[in-house]
Amino acid sequence: MSTDFQQARAALGARLRELRFTAVGGRLTGTQLASRLGWPHSKVYKLEGGQQTATSEDLRAWADAVGQPEVFEELAARLATFEFHIRSWRRQLSAxxxxxxxxxxxxxxxxxxxxxxxxxxxxxxxxxxxxxxxxxxxxxxxxxxxxxxxxxxxxxxxxxxxxxxxxxxxxxxxxxxxxxxxxxxxxxxxxxxxxxxxxxxxxxxxxxxxxxxxxxxxxxxxxxxxxxxxxxxxxxxxxxxxxxxxxxxxxxxxxxxxxxxxxxxxxxxxxxxxxxxxxxxxx
Structure with missing residues (x-):
């Protein structure tokens, strides 16, 4: 079952994918972006798919690689929303x-x-x-x-x-x-x-x-x-x-x-x- 934490991570991944698609100079494939970053291409797809949580350093590198360094602050703010996540028992156990x-x-x-x-x-x-x-x-x-x-x-x-x-x-x-x-x-x-x-x-x-x-x-x-x-x-x-x-x-x-x-x-x-x-x- 999806959780708030996983939904937030997936939403960040979708935003990262959007930035890859709208990279300065033209849309990048996941392999092309991975090459720019020096990462295995699997890391790009895990981050975009919400299967792995980006670090602040990952987000800064991503923003720079797509030619949009100004979006780093936005990405960092998204990350901060689920780095510390309180899940109340009453809400969790309601189901x-x-x-x-x-x-x-x-x-x-x-x-x-x-x-x-x-x-x-x-x-x-x-x-x-x-x-x-x-x-x-x-x-x-x-x-x-x-x-x-x-x-x-x-x-x-x-x-x-x-x-x-x-x-x-x-x-x-x-x-x-x-x-x-x-x-x-x-x-x-x-x-x-x-x-x-x-x-x-x-x-x-x-x-x-x-x-x-x-x-x-x-x-x-x-x-x-x-x-x-x-x-x-x-x-x-x-x-x-x-x-x-x-x-x-x-x-x-x-x-x-x-x-x-x-x-x-x-x-x-x-x-x-x-x-x-x-x-x-x-x-």
């Missing part, structure tokens, strides 16, 4: 959880390396269907939104196919508290913990657990994901925040790496999961 999952799937499919930090829940890429169902139902109750739970669960589980594709890397950091949080039934949490344990050692997944006893350089805060060092999706109670500008992406990468310093991996991460498994008692 249910499935469209939100579809939007995530689009971005995940375009990514090769994903870094995630979750302080209260197991990351969606590693959830069982039952655990995901419980999470969706909790939020549907909180916001009083449409219950399309089964469609949302299928969409989230489908995203996990990404983990089984060569060349992908998922680096997840989870606070140990999330392993104990009974946002679902004890039996569902037990199965979820078994799944987490099984992910340790998978070649496309690196799972780090920050123990409750760990010394922290910064306070753990709300969860966020960094996709290919190009996009940050951060969650708060009122909204998701999508960030693409390089300064914010760099900040979140620095936060993620700082949190990672307190994490344990491999056998030590397995021990943290085992502690949680022992604490869960079916009721």
């Amino acid at each position: 249910g959880h499935r469209p939100v999952q579809d939007s995530w799937n689009i971005e995940v499919d375009q990514s090769k390396v994903i870094r995630a930090w979750e302080e209260a829940v197991v990351p969606g890429m590693l959830q069982t269907a039952d655990y995901a169902r419980a999470v969706f139902l909790r939020y549907a109750d909180l916001y009083g939104t449409k219950r399309d739970t089964e469609e949302a669960v299928r969409a989230r589980i489908r995203r996990q196919e990404w983990l089984h594709q060569a060349g992908h890397q998922f680096h997840a950091l989870v606070w140990e508290a999330a392993l104990h949080a009974l946002i679902c039934s004890p039996s569902v949490l037990t199965s979820q913990l078994d799944r987490l344990a099984g992910m340790i050692g998978m070649d496309t997944v690196q799972l780090g657990i920050i123990p409750l006893s760990a010394s922290l350089r910064i306070p753990p805060a709300n969860g966020f994901w960094v996709l290919d060092e190009r996009l940050v999706i951060a969650e708060d109670w009122h909204a998701e925040v999508w960030l693409e500008d390089s300064d914010n992406v760099s900040t979140y990468l620095r936060i993620w790496r700082t949190l990672r310093e307190s994490a344990v991996f491999g056998a030590d991460a397995q021990a943290a999961i085992t502690r949680a498994q022992r604490s869960v008692r079916p009721r």
Whole structure:
């Protein structure tokens, strides 16, 4: 499903195509423009098709290459409208959880390396269907939104196919508290913990657990994901925040790496999961 973010990116792409068609000296083909810019021609078509977000430098180079440097300010203003994009939960979930999952799937499919930090829940890429169902139902109750739970669960589980594709890397950091949080039934949490344990050692997944006893350089805060060092999706109670500008992406990468310093991996991460498994008692 289309989102405001994707629509804005597509609109910018259409404007870039228009400038190529009306270049000073005559219309340029995508290949001709790419040659002027020293880019692969695929980059031109991805930018025009709204499949890739231009940087400010890309826009300036494009304006110069089509002989219209004066349009750079207009293009930069368009870019600024979606570099920082707040998507309120109430508006997003008005149509249910499935469209939100579809939007995530689009971005995940375009990514090769994903870094995630979750302080209260197991990351969606590693959830069982039952655990995901419980999470969706909790939020549907909180916001009083449409219950399309089964469609949302299928969409989230489908995203996990990404983990089984060569060349992908998922680096997840989870606070140990999330392993104990009974946002679902004890039996569902037990199965979820078994799944987490099984992910340790998978070649496309690196799972780090920050123990409750760990010394922290910064306070753990709300969860966020960094996709290919190009996009940050951060969650708060009122909204998701999508960030693409390089300064914010760099900040979140620095936060993620700082949190990672307190994490344990491999056998030590397995021990943290085992502690949680022992604490869960079916009721």
